[in-house]
Amino acid sequence: MFGGGVYSAGDGSAFRDCSFIGNDAYWGGGMEIWGSPSVVDCSFDGNTASGGGGIFNEYESSPRLTGCRFAENSGSSGGAMYNSGGSAPLLTNCAITGNSAWSEAPSSGGGGVFNYEASPVFVNCLFNGNSAVSRGGGICNYSWGRRTCSPS
Numbered sequence: 001m002f003g004g005g006v007y008s009a010g011d012g013s014a015f016r017d018c019s020f021i022g023n024d025a026y027w028g029g030g031m032e033i034w035g036s037p038s039v040v041d042c043s044f045d046g047n048t049a050s051g052g053g054g055i056f057n058e059y060e061s062s063p064r065l066t067g068c069r070f071a072e073n074s075g076s077s078g079g080a081m082y083n084s085g086g087s088a089p090l091l092t093n094c095a096i097t098g099n100s101a102w103s104e105a106p107s108s109g110g111g112g113v114f115n116y117e118a119s120p121v122f123v124n125c126l127f128n129g130n131s132a133v134s135r136g137g138g139i140c141n142y143s144w145g146r147r148t149c150s151p152s
Contacts, residue, residue, distance in 0.1 A: 003032030003056075004047060013037035020054070023047045027082075028056030029073060036062045043069040044080065051075055052082030053099060057118070060086035068094045070112075076103035077140075078114030079130060087118040094125045101132040101140075109135035109142075117143050 004023030006015075014037060020030035021043075029047030031039075033055060042065075044054035053073030057063060061084075068091070070080035079099030083089060096112045103109075111130035113120065127138040 002027045004029045004049065006031045007034075008032070008037050009034040011036045014040075015042055016040045018042040020044045021046055025049050026051075028052045028054075029075070030054045032056045032058065033061045033063050034058040036064070039063055039065045039068055041067045043071070044073055045069070045071050047073045049075045049082075050077075051114070052078045052080075054080040055082070057081070057083045057087040057089055059084050060088075062088045062090070065089060065091045065094055067092070070094070070096045071098050073099045075101060075114075076105070077101055077108040077110055079111045079132075081113045081120075082110070083113065083115045083118035083120050085117040087115075087120070089118075089120045090123070091120065091125050092123040094122075095128070096125065096130060096138075097128045099130045101134070101136075104134050108132075109140035111137045113139045115139070115141045
């Protein structure tokens with residue numbers, strides 16, 4: 001299953017003041033995005049997925065997230081968010097706290113955010129108390145075998 005709370009495809013979608021709580025999916029426990037929706041003042045709490053407990057951004061997606069909160073989400077990679085190849089989400093004034101990545105696989109990690117050949121932009125965002133079993137408690141960037149991850 002994809003997008004436990006919402007599966008959003010296309011560029012015209014907008015979400016405001018929404019809560020995604022306790023959802024479960026293979027990709028994107030709270031939401032799976034394919035496109036460039038606007039997500040404002042939404043919370044993603046306690047969601048679970050193999051990739052992207054809170055949000056999974058499909059290839060070349062560029063959502064704009066403002067004032068969103070990601071708390072206590074979990075995934076094998078990307079506890080709060082997983083950004084796949086070519087994705088370039090813009091996060092402004094977001095809080096990413098207490099999320100976790102539980103896989104020990106070589107291409108996993110990112111308790112807060114996992115980027116697979118993706119280019120997210122974070123503006124005035126808080127990363128606090130995220131953890132990963134393997135790499136990158138806050139952020140893990142993965143690109144064809146090269147990893148750079150923040151400390152756990």
